[in-house]
Amino acid sequence: MESLFGDTYPVGEDLNPLFADIILPVPIPRMFTYKIPKSLAEGIGIGYRVIVQFGKKKVLTGIVGKVHAKPPQAYEAKPILDVLDAQATVNPLQIRLWAWMAEYYCCHIGEVMNAALPSGLKLSSESKIQINPLFDQETSAYPLDDRELVILEALAQREEMSYQDCENILGIKSIHGIIKSLVVKEAILVFEEVKDKFSPKVESRVRLVKRYAEDRDALEGLFASISGKPKQEEILLKYLQEVPVFHQVALNEKGLEKSVFAQAGLSQSALKTLVKNGVLEEFKVVVSRFQDELAASDPIQLSQEQEAAKASIKQQFEEKHTVLLHGITGSGKTEIYITLIEEALAGGSQVLLLLPEIALTTHMVDRLRKVFGGRMGVFHSKYSDNERVEVWNGVLSGKVSFVVGVRSSIFLPFDSLGLVIVDEEHESSYKQFDPAPRYQARDAAIMLAWLHQAKTLLGSATPSFESFYNARQKKYGYFQLKNRYGEAQLPEFHLADILADKKKNLLKLDSTRLLREKIQEALQRQEQVLIFQNRRGYAPYICCEDCGWIPGCDRCDVSLTYHQFGEEMRCHYCGFKEKVPHTCAACGSTKLGAVGLGTERIEESLALLFPEARIARMDLDTTRSKYGYQRLLEDFGSGNVDILVGTQMITKGLDFDRVTVVGIMDADRILYFPDFRAGERAFQQITQVAGRAGRRDKRGNVIIQTRRPDDQIFTQIMAGDYVNFYLQEMGERQRFFYPPFVKIIKVSTRHKEYKVAEKAARHLHQLMAEIPVKKIMLGPEKGLIGKIKDQYIFESVAKLDRTSQAQAQFKHDLQAALEEMQAHKDFKSVRFVVDVDPY
Incomplete structure (x- = not known):
C-alpha cells in the first residue's frame, strides 16, 4: 500500500501493528494517528472514510491520509472504529491539494476537508438514521439479526434516530458495527442533519402485466372487455403508443411514468382502475436527478477569429500550463470552450468548467446540457446535499466526466483531469471569505490542474490585473479576441450627468432624462432593458431630517438597510432585523427619510415612470430559493419581463437577444470606494x-x-x-507596493471586548513585525467595519516580498506567533483570522 508521501507498506499481518494518520474535520494543525485493527487491515487505504473517536465522547468521520507502522510518541493510539467505504472516497491528488491549500492559505487541513466534502459524506456522533424508503424486509436478500430488527422496529415508530438513541435502545456502547451492517443491507440511510435527510428521486411508473404484453390475443380480449369504457381505452392506447411492446417486449419492463398520462389530460381514476383490475402494474424506480439524454443542438461553427484563438491556445498549451483568453464581451468565448471540452473528453480526460455565480451557472447549463447530456454534472451550493453527493459519486465512478460548477467544484474527486476552464476569471466571487479555507478558486484551480498535469484556460473580457500581468511576463500564454461574434456591434456609451440634470430639475426618481428617454425608446420597440445597481434593499439607510440620526445595528458597526418589502430594517452582516421606526430614537421627530439607492427602490421608481412596463428584480432577496435565478432568467428570456433591475448577478455571462439598453444607476458608488482595486473593479463591472x-x-x-x-x-x-487603464493603474500599484508586486496577508483580531481585541492586535502586530523577512507592516487599525456580530475587529496587514522563500518563512513564523498568542492567558478567548490574498 502506498502512502500519501510515497512510502509503501504491506497490509495485513506482515506488519503488526499498522497505524493510520487520519484527517479530521477539526481546526487543529495536524493529522491524528489511530491504530488499524487486524479485522479492518485488508479494507483500508488512503482516501477511505473511517469512523474514529475524538476526545471522550465525540465520534467523527475522518479520511485516511497515510498508512504506516510508526506508533505516536505523545499519546496512545486509539483504534479505528470502522471503515465506511468499499473503495476510496477521496484520491491522493485531492489530499495533496488539501495539503497545499492548508499551507498556502494558513489554515488547517481539517478545515479544508470540512469544506471539501459534502455533508452527506461526513458522519459524526450527531448523525441520524432513517429507514431506506426503498427497503422491503419481505423481499430483502439479506437476513437480519435480532438487534437489527429491534432498530428497524424502533424506526417504524419514529421518523429518525440518533446514534445515541440506538445505543440506548440496545443497551450497548458502540453501535457502529450494527449501523454499518444495516447500511450494507440497504435497510437504513444515514444523514447528518434533518435538512440533509436523504430523499431519493423516485418515479412512479406503470407497465402492462406480462399476460397482455406477451400475448396479442389476450390484449385483444382485454380491449373487447373494456369496450364502452372510453377513458380506460384511452389510457391503454396512450401506453401502447409510448411503449410499443410488440415491437420490443423488453420496453415493457421499463414501463411509463404515470405523469405522462396526467400531462396528456387522461383520467387518473381510469388509470387507478386498470391497476386495481390487474391490467397495469404500478412500480417505483429511483432515478438520477440529472438528465442523461442529449438534447438537440446545432453543431458549433467557429468564426475565423475563433478558429485562430483555438489553434493558438492549443499551440501555447504545448509549452505553458496556463493560457489567458482575453475576449471582449460577446466575442464567443463559450463556443471556444465547448470545442476544447469536446476534444478533451474525446481524448479520455475529465474537464472542469468553473463559473463565478449560480445565476451564470443556470444560464450556461441549459446550453451545455444540449451538447454533453449525462456526461455533464452540475455542482453548486443551491443544490441539495443529495444532489451534490450524486455528482461526487458520478465523478468517482466515471459516469460524470465533465463538471460545470462554482468555486467548490475544485474539491470533486477528479482522477484524470485534462482541462480546467475558469470563465470570468477576474470575478471577486471566486474568493472564499468565510469560513476557512479562505481560498481564491482561480488560483486553486491552477494548482489543481498542475497536480493533474492538466491545462488551465482563463477567460475574461476584463482580466484581473494579476492574470494580465502574468501574461505580459510570459508566465501565461495569451490570445485576444477583438471582435464580437457574428454581426454584433459594441454598444454605444452615453454619460448622464446626475448633478447637471438635478440643477435643471430634469432628475426624476433618481433617473436622468437621457436614461428615461432610452428606456422609453426601447419599450416602444418592444426591446428589453437591464438596470444595474450594486446595492440591494430599498435604500442604504434612513435618516432623521431634523437631527441626522441613522438607525444602526446593535451587533455590527453598520447602518441598517431599509427594505420596503416587509417594512423592515436589516443588517446585511449578521442578519439582524427590526421593524421600520416611525419616530426618531434621538429627537422624536417623525421626519424620517430614505437615503441612497437600492434595487428595491429603483424597481419602485421605474414602475412609477413606466407603468406599462413589466419589471422584475434580481438580487439576493429575490433569488434565495433553489430555482429563483432560473425562473427570473426564464421569464426575462421568454420576453415576459421588459426591465430587469439587478445587482452584480446581471453583469456577467447573460446572453439575451432583445436587450438593447443597459443603465448603470450610480457608477460613482462602484468607483469611489476605499479599496486599491476600486478602479479595476469599476472598469470590470461597467x-x-x-x-x-x-x-x-x-x-x-x-x-x-x-x-x-x-x-x-x-x-x-x-x-x-x-x-492603457492597466498600465496607469499598475504604475500606482508599483509605486505604493500593492499586488501583483507584493503578496498581502491580512490578520484580523476579534473579541467581544474592545480593549482586549485592541491589546491582542498590538501584541500580535509586534510579533509579526519581528519576523525576519522583507516586508511592509501596516496597522493594527480598526477594521473598515469595526464590529460584526458583537466582535470588535482590528487588522494588521503584511506586504511581503513575492519570493516563495519570504512567503514560506513568514507563514511559518506567523503560525508560531499565533500559537504563542493563543497560549497567552489574556488572549485565550481572542479569535485570529488569517487571510492570504484578501482583496
Missing part, C-alpha cells in the same frame, strides 16, 4: 454589464449615470482601452 447590450444585429446603448463625467476612467471604459 464593461461587463455594458456587454449585455446589443449582442445580435441591433446596436445597444449603455447609459452611465455619474456625478463626475470628466473622470478619465469613463473615457477609457467607453473606448474599451483596457491596456
Whole structure:
C-alpha cells in the first residue's frame, strides 16, 4: 500500500501493528494517528472514510491520509472504529491539494476537508438514521439479526434516530458495527442533519402485466372487455403508443411514468382502475436527478477569429500550463470552450468548467446540457446535499466526466483531469471569505490542474490585473479576441450627468432624462432593458431630517438597510432585523427619510415612470430559493419581463437577444470606494454589464449615470482601452507596493471586548513585525467595519516580498506567533483570522 508521501507498506499481518494518520474535520494543525485493527487491515487505504473517536465522547468521520507502522510518541493510539467505504472516497491528488491549500492559505487541513466534502459524506456522533424508503424486509436478500430488527422496529415508530438513541435502545456502547451492517443491507440511510435527510428521486411508473404484453390475443380480449369504457381505452392506447411492446417486449419492463398520462389530460381514476383490475402494474424506480439524454443542438461553427484563438491556445498549451483568453464581451468565448471540452473528453480526460455565480451557472447549463447530456454534472451550493453527493459519486465512478460548477467544484474527486476552464476569471466571487479555507478558486484551480498535469484556460473580457500581468511576463500564454461574434456591434456609451440634470430639475426618481428617454425608446420597440445597481434593499439607510440620526445595528458597526418589502430594517452582516421606526430614537421627530439607492427602490421608481412596463428584480432577496435565478432568467428570456433591475448577478455571462439598453444607476458608488482595486473593479463591472447590450444585429446603448463625467476612467471604459487603464493603474500599484508586486496577508483580531481585541492586535502586530523577512507592516487599525456580530475587529496587514522563500518563512513564523498568542492567558478567548490574498 502506498502512502500519501510515497512510502509503501504491506497490509495485513506482515506488519503488526499498522497505524493510520487520519484527517479530521477539526481546526487543529495536524493529522491524528489511530491504530488499524487486524479485522479492518485488508479494507483500508488512503482516501477511505473511517469512523474514529475524538476526545471522550465525540465520534467523527475522518479520511485516511497515510498508512504506516510508526506508533505516536505523545499519546496512545486509539483504534479505528470502522471503515465506511468499499473503495476510496477521496484520491491522493485531492489530499495533496488539501495539503497545499492548508499551507498556502494558513489554515488547517481539517478545515479544508470540512469544506471539501459534502455533508452527506461526513458522519459524526450527531448523525441520524432513517429507514431506506426503498427497503422491503419481505423481499430483502439479506437476513437480519435480532438487534437489527429491534432498530428497524424502533424506526417504524419514529421518523429518525440518533446514534445515541440506538445505543440506548440496545443497551450497548458502540453501535457502529450494527449501523454499518444495516447500511450494507440497504435497510437504513444515514444523514447528518434533518435538512440533509436523504430523499431519493423516485418515479412512479406503470407497465402492462406480462399476460397482455406477451400475448396479442389476450390484449385483444382485454380491449373487447373494456369496450364502452372510453377513458380506460384511452389510457391503454396512450401506453401502447409510448411503449410499443410488440415491437420490443423488453420496453415493457421499463414501463411509463404515470405523469405522462396526467400531462396528456387522461383520467387518473381510469388509470387507478386498470391497476386495481390487474391490467397495469404500478412500480417505483429511483432515478438520477440529472438528465442523461442529449438534447438537440446545432453543431458549433467557429468564426475565423475563433478558429485562430483555438489553434493558438492549443499551440501555447504545448509549452505553458496556463493560457489567458482575453475576449471582449460577446466575442464567443463559450463556443471556444465547448470545442476544447469536446476534444478533451474525446481524448479520455475529465474537464472542469468553473463559473463565478449560480445565476451564470443556470444560464450556461441549459446550453451545455444540449451538447454533453449525462456526461455533464452540475455542482453548486443551491443544490441539495443529495444532489451534490450524486455528482461526487458520478465523478468517482466515471459516469460524470465533465463538471460545470462554482468555486467548490475544485474539491470533486477528479482522477484524470485534462482541462480546467475558469470563465470570468477576474470575478471577486471566486474568493472564499468565510469560513476557512479562505481560498481564491482561480488560483486553486491552477494548482489543481498542475497536480493533474492538466491545462488551465482563463477567460475574461476584463482580466484581473494579476492574470494580465502574468501574461505580459510570459508566465501565461495569451490570445485576444477583438471582435464580437457574428454581426454584433459594441454598444454605444452615453454619460448622464446626475448633478447637471438635478440643477435643471430634469432628475426624476433618481433617473436622468437621457436614461428615461432610452428606456422609453426601447419599450416602444418592444426591446428589453437591464438596470444595474450594486446595492440591494430599498435604500442604504434612513435618516432623521431634523437631527441626522441613522438607525444602526446593535451587533455590527453598520447602518441598517431599509427594505420596503416587509417594512423592515436589516443588517446585511449578521442578519439582524427590526421593524421600520416611525419616530426618531434621538429627537422624536417623525421626519424620517430614505437615503441612497437600492434595487428595491429603483424597481419602485421605474414602475412609477413606466407603468406599462413589466419589471422584475434580481438580487439576493429575490433569488434565495433553489430555482429563483432560473425562473427570473426564464421569464426575462421568454420576453415576459421588459426591465430587469439587478445587482452584480446581471453583469456577467447573460446572453439575451432583445436587450438593447443597459443603465448603470450610480457608477460613482462602484468607483469611489476605499479599496486599491476600486478602479479595476469599476472598469470590470461597467464593461461587463455594458456587454449585455446589443449582442445580435441591433446596436445597444449603455447609459452611465455619474456625478463626475470628466473622470478619465469613463473615457477609457467607453473606448474599451483596457491596456492603457492597466498600465496607469499598475504604475500606482508599483509605486505604493500593492499586488501583483507584493503578496498581502491580512490578520484580523476579534473579541467581544474592545480593549482586549485592541491589546491582542498590538501584541500580535509586534510579533509579526519581528519576523525576519522583507516586508511592509501596516496597522493594527480598526477594521473598515469595526464590529460584526458583537466582535470588535482590528487588522494588521503584511506586504511581503513575492519570493516563495519570504512567503514560506513568514507563514511559518506567523503560525508560531499565533500559537504563542493563543497560549497567552489574556488572549485565550481572542479569535485570529488569517487571510492570504484578501482583496
